[in-house]
Amino acid sequence: MTTATREETLGFQTEVKQLLHLMINSLYSNREIFLRELISNAADACDKLRYAALDNDALYEGDSELRVEIEHDSDAGTVTVRDNGIGMSRDDVIANLGTIAKSGTAEFLQQLSGEQQKDANLIGQFGVGFYSSFIVADEVTVRTRKAGLAAGEGVEWRSAGEGEFTIGELEREAHGTEIVLHLKEDAKEFADDFRLQNLVRKYSDHIEVPVKMPRTETAKDDDGNEVEGSEVTTWETVNEATALWVRPKNEISDDEYKAFYKHVSHDFSDPLTWSHNKVEGKLEYTSLLYVPGRAPFDLYERDGARGVKLYVQRVFIMDDAEQFLPLYLRFIKGVLDTRDLSLNVSREILQQDPQVEKIKSALTKRSLDMLKKLSKDAETYQTFWNTFGSVLKEGPGEDPGNRENIAGLLRFSSTHTDSATQDQSLADYVERMKEGQQKIYYIVADGFNAAKSSPHLEIFRKKGIEVLLLSDRIDEWLMSHLTEFDGKSLTDVAKGELDLGDVEDEEEKKAQEETARDKEDLVKRVQEALGESVQEVKVTHRLTDSPACVVLPEHEMGFQMRRIMEAAGQPLPEVKPILELNPGHALVNRLENADEASFSDLAHILLDQAIIAEGGHLEDPAAYVKRLNGVLTA
Numbered sequence: 001m002t003t004a005t006r007e008e009t010l011g012f013q014t015e016v017k018q019l020l021h022l023m024i025n026s027l028y029s030n031r032e033i034f035l036r037e038l039i040s041n042a043a044d045a046c047d048k049l050r051y052a053a054l055d056n057d058a059l060y061e062g063d064s065e066l067r068v069e070i071e072h073d074s075d076a077g078t079v080t081v082r083d084n085g086i087g088m089s090r091d092d093v094i095a096n097l098g099t100i101a102k103s104g105t106a107e108f109l110q111q112l113s114g115e116q117q118k119d120a121n122l123i124g125q126f127g128v129g130f131y132s133s134f135i136v137a138d139e140v141t142v143r144t145r146k147a148g149l150a151a152g153e154g155v156e157w158r159s160a161g162e163g164e165f166t167i168g169e170l171e172r173e174a175h176g177t178e179i180v181l182h183l184k185e186d187a188k189e190f191a192d193d194f195r196l197q198n199l200v201r202k203y204s205d206h207i208e209v210p211v212k213m214p215r216t217e218t219a220k221d222d223d224g225n226e227v228e229g230s231e232v233t234t235w236e237t238v239n240e241a242t243a244l245w246v247r248p249k250n251e252i253s254d255d256e257y258k259a260f261y262k263h264v265s266h267d268f269s270d271p272l273t274w275s276h277n278k279v280e281g282k283l284e285y286t287s288l289l290y291v292p293g294r295a296p297f298d299l300y301e302r303d304g305a306r307g308v309k310l311y312v313q314r315v316f317i318m319d320d321a322e323q324f325l326p327l328y329l330r331f332i333k334g335v336l337d338t339r340d341l342s343l344n345v346s347r348e349i350l351q352q353d354p355q356v357e358k359i360k361s362a363l364t365k366r367s368l369d370m371l372k373k374l375s376k377d378a379e380t381y382q383t384f385w386n387t388f389g390s391v392l393k394e395g396p397g398e399d400p401g402n403r404e405n406i407a408g409l410l411r412f413s414s415t416h417t418d419s420a421t422q423d424q425s426l427a428d429y430v431e432r433m434k435e436g437q438q439k440i441y442y443i444v445a446d447g448f449n450a451a452k453s454s455p456h457l458e459i460f461r462k463k464g465i466e467v468l469l470l471s472d473r474i475d476e477w478l479m480s481h482l483t484e485f486d487g488k489s490l491t492d493v494a495k496g497e498l499d500l501g502d503v504e505d506e507e508e509k510k511a512q513e514e515t516a517r518d519k520e521d522l523v524k525r526v527q528e529a530l531g532e533s534v535q536e537v538k539v540t541h542r543l544t545d546s547p548a549c550v551v552l553p554e555h556e557m558g559f560q561m562r563r564i565m566e567a568a569g570q571p572l573p574e575v576k577p578i579l580e581l582n583p584g585h586a587l588v589n590r591l592e593n594a595d596e597a598s599f600s601d602l603a604h605i606l607l608d609q610a611i612i613a614e615g616g617h618l619e620d621p622a623a624y625v626k627r628l629n630g631v632l633t634a
């Protein structure tokens with residue numbers, strides 16, 4: 001075998017070193033996945049060559065039968081995975097096998113704790129790819145040459161996975177990549193025909209590229225003895241080698257769907273569900289979409305990988321084609337194979353092609369249908385919701401055309417259960433609405449407990465009217481786009497006039513008006529005492545237990561959104577709250593009878609308390625404490 005020349009030793013990027021160390025420890029019980037990862041990469045490399053050769057079939061260099069080969073040598077304790085795909089140049093090798101280019105990697109690595117099970121899960125989310133070789137090997141050799149480069153531009157890369165790698169030049173006739181794993185003592189079991197074949201079938205049946213293994217036959221003489229020198233080796237295809245999505249649905253088992261998901265997504269765990277569709281007619285495409293069981297580590301990274309694997313007439317075109325699904329469905333993984341695009345389509349062309357918009361809208365509908373179906377299984381849907389719910393909440397804002405469909409998929413906490421688990425649908429709410437109730441009520445606060453204990457809920461609890469309890473960062477934004485469901489408007493109980501519709505009868509309304517007239521003087525005095533701090537003072541009938549609450553005008557940005565914007569450095573014009581007083585409360589009575597000296601202090605205390613109950617921050621907390629202490633010691 002040719003040996004490498006002009007060798008050079010380089011260090012791994014720090015992140016790679018950390019990942020290798022943690023991965024080797026935590027993935028020990030999953031170690032067979034190394035083969036899946038290497039075959040996956042080899043098959044991708046074949047796909048890439050087929051794509052590149054569309055424009056230039058000289059790249060095949062006379063060898064257009066793309067394949068992956070797996071061999072072992074049990075004496076030497078090695079397993080070799082070889083492909084005749086695109087191969088790598090020296091620069092490619094250094095970039096791909098020495099660094100990790102995913103954004104958010106450093107943050108991700110910080111989350112790893114050294115606890116085996118927990119880390120295995122996290123690393124699974126991250127995807128380990130080529131580096132998983134080091135779970136079973138104490139030395140890995142990669143020989144590769146990029147298709148189209150001269151034979152002298154081959155590269156050999158070697159590493160023991162301990163901080164550095166050696167890279168040298170190699171004369172290599174064949175394009176493509178060969179990876180030789182020198183198995184660790186306790187991983188020698190993998191240098192076995194039967195074991196390897198089983199693993200290939202388990203993980204790589206659905207890959208279109210054939211995965212071949214050698215079979216050697218020796219002629220026998222009349223006495224049954226092997227004839228020396230008569231060995232003939234044939235390469236047998238071990239996997240099914242047809243693209244899974246091309247096969248008829250009823251011939252594909254759940255296990256095959258799951259295995260294919262792992263290939264497409266680089267996830268270790270099973271998907272929650274999938275939807276496989278062949279469409280003919282105006283649009284012609286096959287899609288196989290999956291809902292993962294857990295979130296990828298970069299779900300909230302701006303440039304995190306998302307989108308489907310795109311094929312045009314079975315030819316792989318690109319990974320992560322994000323143009324076919326809206327952002328709020330970025331957790332969906334899968335494959336799209338279409339006849340409606342040309343083979344030389346690029347990311348730029350995708351952005352302008354009108355067919356893409358049509359397919360996107362079809363795939364969006366399919367994804368939403370898939371989620372609707374999933375929602376029939378409450379337990380699995382809850383897993384989905386807990387993992388991706390806050391992403392789906394971006395939907396009504398991003399995709400007004402599907403607003404009602406998305407709204408049907410949303411789940412909330414509510415006073416119906418008073419539990420932090422978001423498991424109540426809007427349809428459930430509507431079904432439980434009281435006679436005469438016309439609106440769907442909700443409250444937004446910084447945290448679940450703040451929402452649940454908000455004074456604004458007092459009247460609702462008293463009358464048995466359900467209120468949705470919202471406390472995710474995105475909730476107020478969501479509600480600003482979701483104004484209606486099933487013909488009923490959604491109303492923030494902490495904004496504008498309280499209108500309980502026909503749940504309140506005429507008598508109650510009259511009594512309220514009377515109280516308001518009775519307290520006109522008090523309201524005026526409080527308004528004067530608080531001056532610029534409030535927009536208005538009113539008598540309220542929202543409250544039963546609390547003395548006061550603050551309310552915002554109906555179209556004003558809510559407190560939660562204001563706090564988020566301000567925290568993000570976005571200055572907002574000041575908005576003054578409306579203070580509402582509970583005329584039946586002892587403190588309000590005390591205020592009414594207070595002398596001039598303590599009236600102002602008490603009024604301020606009521607306002608400040610109402611702000612605190614809302615989860616708000618006081619501008620001058622010390623002044624509040626001083627006033628309160630003054631009243632307590634009086």
Ligand SMILES: Nc1ncnc2c1ncn2[C@@H]1O[C@H](COP(=O)(O)OP(=O)(O)OP(=O)(O)O)[C@@H](O)[C@H]1O
Binds near residue numbers: 042127177
């Ligand atoms: N057999 C191969 N032929 C050509 N390029 C390869 C091969 N194996 C790996 N590579 C290159 O190395 C890169 C890194 O591989 P690695 O398996 O670490 O990550 P990945 O496959 O990109 O992503 P993931 O972490 O999701 O598996 C690949 O993206 C590819 O460019």
